[in-house]
Amino acid sequence: MKLVRSSGYSATSVDQLCAEAGVTKGAFFHHFPTKEALGVAAAEYWSASTSGYFAAAPYHHHADPVDRVLGYIDFRMALIGGPVEGFSCVAGTMVQEAFRSSAAIRVACEASIMGNAKALEADLADAIAQRGVRGTTPESLARHVQTVIQGSFVLAKTQNGDASADLAREQLGHLRRYFSMLFGAAREENLQ
Amino acid sequence: MKLVRSSGYSATSVDQLCAEAGVTKGAFFHHFPTKEALGVAAAEYWSASTSGYFAAAPYHHHADPVDRVLGYIDFRMALIGGPVEGFSCVAGTMVQEAFRSSAAIRVACEASIMGNAKALEADLADAIAQRGVRGTTPESLARHVQTVIQGSFVLAKTQNGDASADLAREQLGHLRRYFSMLFGAAREENLQ
DNA sequence: GACTGGATACCGACTGGTTGGTACGTTTTT
DNA sequence: AAAAACGTACCAACCAGTCGGTATCCAGTC
Numbered sequence: 001m002k003l004v005r006s007s008g009y010s011a012t013s014v015d016q017l018c019a020e021a022g023v024t025k026g027a028f029f030h031h032f033p034t035k036e037a038l039g040v041a042a043a044e045y046w047s048a049s050t051s052g053y054f055a056a057a058p059y060h061h062h063a064d065p066v067d068r069v070l071g072y073i074d075f076r077m078a079l080i081g082g083p084v085e086g087f088s089c090v091a092g093t094m095v096q097e098a099f100r101s102s103a104a105i106r107v108a109c110e111a112s113i114m115g116n117a118k119a120l121e122a123d124l125a126d127a128i129a130q131r132g133v134r135g136t137t138p139e140s141l142a143r144h145v146q147t148v149i150q151g152s153f154v155l156a157k158t159q160n161g162d163a164s165a166d167l168a169r170e171q172l173g174h175l176r177r178y179f180s181m182l183f184g185a186a187r188e189e190n191l192q
Numbered sequence: 193m194k195l196v197r198s199s200g201y202s203a204t205s206v207d208q209l210c211a212e213a214g215v216t217k218g219a220f221f222h223h224f225p226t227k228e229a230l231g232v233a234a235a236e237y238w239s240a241s242t243s244g245y246f247a248a249a250p251y252h253h254h255a256d257p258v259d260r261v262l263g264y265i266d267f268r269m270a271l272i273g274g275p276v277e278g279f280s281c282v283a284g285t286m287v288q289e290a291f292r293s294s295a296a297i298r299v300a301c302e303a304s305i306m307g308n309a310k311a312l313e314a315d316l317a318d319a320i321a322q323r324g325v326r327g328t329t330p331e332s333l334a335r336h337v338q339t340v341i342q343g344s345f346v347l348a349k350t351q352n353g354d355a356s357a358d359l360a361r362e363q364l365g366h367l368r369r370y371f372s373m374l375f376g377a378a379r380e381e382n383l384q
Numbered sequence: 385g386a387c388t389g390g391a392t393a394c395c396g397a398c399t400g401g402t403t404g405g406t407a408c409g410t411t412t413t414t
Numbered sequence: 415a416a417a418a419a420c421g422t423a424c425c426a427a428c429c430a431g432t433c434g435g436t437a438t439c440c441a442g443t444c
Binding site for chain 1: 284289290291332335339342346
């Protein structure tokens with residue numbers, strides 16, 4: 001995770017990986033047939049650990065589905081801080097490099113990102129139904145959350161120091177505002 | 193451009209570059225001292241060619257600044273189609289890989305992305321002033337446009353075939369809706 | 385208009401180090 | 415005793431970058 005997030009997938013060599021993990025090359029290739037397989041496993045591990053992390057987060061307790069959705073965004077914003085390597089996404093980083101060269105990695109990263117999106121769909125569906133939002137779907141909005149998150153990481157990488165985290169947080173603020181308006185405005189309209 | 197967009201920066205070798213360009217390695221290293229210098233030059237070329245392209249686009253003619261901003265988004269949406277390599281961003285792709293290993297490339301990509309954002313700031317400032325939007329700045333909104341664009345490219349890379357372009361276009365649709373609500377709702381509020 | 389000298393453009397073989405991956409032996413677990 | 419885990423030495427291919435040489439251009443000179 002550490003090496004891929006700071007150097008990218010292809011610039012990270014198997015030798016570096018082994019040195020960082022305190023493992024010999026023989027052991028590495030005993031467990032993974034190729035470097036590509038490690039990439040797939042990394043995406044799957046990332047997927048499993050993040051989905052577990054978000055499932056245990058506190059924002060699920062809100063009664064109002066809109067509060068749950070905004071709570072998720074607030075939670076994501078609170079996670080952003082320090083150097084980019086500390087909050088960026090392994091799947092997003094890998095798929096950018098490997099989408100054409102490795103179908104297996106592409107699919108694993110797709111599963112990670114879309115799986116993360118899927119965890120929001122139920123709350124978004126409730127929010128849409130309750131506030132009578134039209135013209136979009138919970139699936140599309142869930143993807144938009146991921147879009148803004150991934151995009152904020154790209155822009156964060158153009159900065160150095162604290163500016164990275166500040167920029168990423170600022171951008172999630174716009175996502176929050178969009179959802180706030182989308183569900184808030186629809187509510188007012190609904191009450192007329 | 194072609195090789196970086198489809199294979200990424202570090203997975204693209206100087207030999208491949210030379211073969212693709214029909215140039216020998218001697219010629220390459222005559223013009224660029226290092227591969228990194230080519231990366232910087234690529235970002236600068238990308239920056240110059242895209243800014244020229246957008247400066248000549250038709251959306252500037254609208255009288256209403258909000259129409260100019262939405263026109264920009266529509267223009268970007270119209271550019272999306274075919275394989276991801278055809279519409280993705282060279283600067284966004286490179287900075288993801290090289291932000292830690294090469295400060296020069298990071299800065300060149302920052303200049304490209306932020307320069308593209310800057311081109312929208314005047315219209316956004318006019319729109320904010322005219323509609324009385326509060327709580328954000330033209331700079332922040334301009335960055336948000338780039339965030340959604342870059343994020344949509346990342347998500348597009350998780351898909352294959354036509355689904356890539358469809359997903360990217362769908363996501364720019366949310367950006368359009370956000371701006372539409374932000375400036376539209378503020379207008380109604382303003383007229384009360 | 386022919387000649388010259390120096391600068392620039394370009395070529396392609398070469399180098400030292402690195403790459404992902406293998407072969408084969410040894411240790412540890414079951 | 416068998417199988418899984420792990421270590422070491424090694425390999426061919428490839429990597430960015432170098433180097434000595436050649437071709438081309440152009441300003442100045444006669």
